[in-house]
Amino acid sequence: MEVNQQSDWVARSLKSVWHPCTQMQHHETVPLIPVSHGRGVWLYDHQGKRYLDAISSWWVNLFGHANPRINAALREQLDLLEHAMLAGFTHEPVIQLSERLAALTQHQLGHAFYASDGASAVEIALKMSFHSWRNRGQGEKQEFVCLKGSYHGETIGALAVTDVALFKDAYGPLLRATQTVMSPDARQALAGESAADVARRAAADVERMFTERAGKIAAIIIEPLVQCATGMAMHDPLYLKLVRELCDQHGVHLILDEIAVGCGRTGTFFACEQAGIWPDFLCLSKGISGGYLPLSIVLSRDEIYQAFYDADVTRGFLHSHSYTGNPLACRAALATLDIFAEDQVLEANKARSRKLTDALAPLAQHERVSNFRNRGMIWAFDAVNAAPGFSRRFFTEGTRQELLLRPIGNTVYLMPPYILSDEEIEGLAARTLSVFEKTVD
Ligand SMILES: *Cc1c(COP(=O)(O)O)cnc(C)c1O
Numbered sequence: 001m002e003v004n005q006q007s008d009w010v011a012r013s014l015k016s017v018w019h020p021c022t023q024m025q026h027h028e029t030v031p032l033i034p035v036s037h038g039r040g041v042w043l044y045d046h047q048g049k050r051y052l053d054a055i056s057s058w059w060v061n062l063f064g065h066a067n068p069r070i071n072a073a074l075r076e077q078l079d080l081l082e083h084a085m086l087a088g089f090t091h092e093p094v095i096q097l098s099e100r101l102a103a104l105t106q107h108q109l110g111h112a113f114y115a116s117d118g119a120s121a122v123e124i125a126l127k128m129s130f131h132s133w134r135n136r137g138q139g140e141k142q143e144f145v146c147l148k149g150s151y152h153g154e155t156i157g158a159l160a161v162t163d164v165a166l167f168k169d170a171y172g173p174l175l176r177a178t179q180t181v182m183s184p185d186a187r188q189a190l191a192g193e194s195a196a197d198v199a200r201r202a203a204a205d206v207e208r209m210f211t212e213r214a215g216k217i218a219a220i221i222i223e224p225l226v227q228c229a230t231g232m233a234m235h236d237p238l239y240l241k242l243v244r245e246l247c248d249q250h251g252v253h254l255i256l257d258e259i260a261v262g263c264g265r266t267g268t269f270f271a272c273e274q275a276g277i278w279p280d281f282l283c284l285s286k287g288i289s290g291g292y293l294p295l296s297i298v299l300s301r302d303e304i305y306q307a308f309y310d311a312d313v314t315r316g317f318l319h320s321h322s323y324t325g326n327p328l329a330c331r332a333a334l335a336t337l338d339i340f341a342e343d344q345v346l347e348a349n350k351a352r353s354r355k356l357t358d359a360l361a362p363l364a365q366h367e368r369v370s371n372f373r374n375r376g377m378i379w380a381f382d383a384v385n386a387a388p389g390f391s392r393r394f395f396t397e398g399t400r401q402e403l404l405l406r407p408i409g410n411t412v413y414l415m416p417p418y419i420l421s422d423e424e425i426e427g428l429a430a431r432t433l434s435v436f437e438k439t440v441d
Contacts, residue, residue, distance in 0.1 A: 009034035038065025061291030073335035093330035109299035119153025121296035151229030184235035203242035219253035232380035240275035263287035267376030295329035359429035
């Protein structure tokens with residue numbers, strides 16, 4: 001009976017739901033898993049089989065599924081206000097969230113603009129950067145610079161500053177031209193070179209670009225510390241410091257896309273804190289609502305805000321989304337920030353991170369593994385000479401062993417929620433090793 005129900009959901013989903021980031025025909029061989037419910041790090045299907053959500057459901061879930069504290073906050077908010085428009089009106093959750101985020105940036109980024117998904121946050125940052133230059137009489141600054149292997153979302157504007165061929169190539173004719181500079185990916189270190197040396201080399205490429213055409217460039221956009229979607233490419237914080245200096249020297253805005261790396265993922269609340277810098281725009285989404293509701297935010301400096309502040313309506317930032325500043329999503333974010341503070345999560349994650357790194361030692365030393373790397377609550381390694389189709393094979397075998405992991409090409413990565421118990425850490429490492437050995441060939 002349960003089995004039938006499970007296969008019934010699969011058949012109905014494949015008939016009527018167009019799944020994201022999926023060649024639907026692959027589901028003729030790759031399983032589709034109907035999720036019945038979630039608890040903590042586990043997702044359960046209709047047969048009661050469980051899956052350890054080791055990628056936080058696409059990097060959004062921080063404190064587990066059906067988290068009692070976030071659930072309670074949302075129930076309370078539901079009885080007060082589900083939604084109200086944010087033009088001409090305001091409400092307590094959006095005010096509190098904006099104030100708390102400003103405080104987390106030491107009041108460097110004190111103006112919060114809201115949207116619902118990451119790509120929209122990126123669009124907002126790009127538009128704001130261009131428009132603020134225009135309001136200051138520098139409307140010729142219209143270009144954006146992105147990094148090799150960058151990922152900033154898949155709407156037309158965000159895709160233009162994305163450099164992942166799989167997502168971008170088909171849409172080339174629709175996209176604005178962008179300037180691309182070298183990635184600071186530490187895996188490119190030549191013999192004798194350190195990660196900091198690669199960072200310096202990559203910053204020199206930015207300097208070349210700025211020297212040549214800063215007069216035309218509005219902003220450079222960077223995923224700080226880890227370029228996630230390209231395959232968890234990690235770099236030295238020095239890179240961010242050097243680029244910040246170059247932006248100041250050449251009059252170019254720095255947009256940091258912390259959609260994936262923010263909210264404690266790299267060890268500090270914001271990744272850029274590890275470089276001791278602040279950007280002109282910071283994009284947040286994914287984890288900020290604890291993985292509950294679509295919410296994204298662009299934080300910006302006062303100087304940017306002031307460029308729009310005027311009696312003339314057209315000098316204002318006229319961008320909007322229907323659900324801008326949704327109170328439920330903001331309440332989920334406030335509950336998430338409460339958990340960070342009450343449980344001293346950043347501190348607790350240090351021990352958690354060490355434990356999982358230790359537990360993964362057999363993989364780090366595995367002869368078929370290269371570039372084992374970790375920053376905060378992100379782990380990644382590259383499979384050496386994996387047989388073709390590795391990623392899908394790994395995912396499928398993972399689901400058989402209670403593990404939800406989706407490698408990016410030959411890069412296996414772990415981005416688990418911040419609530420793994422010691423037993424779950426051991427279980428996660430053991431399953432990852434077992435699935436890897438079974439699928440690398
Ligand atoms: C996921 C992601 C985005 C896009 O966010 P969506 O909510 O999927 O639109 C943008 N930038 C980075 C770095 C991301 O990881």
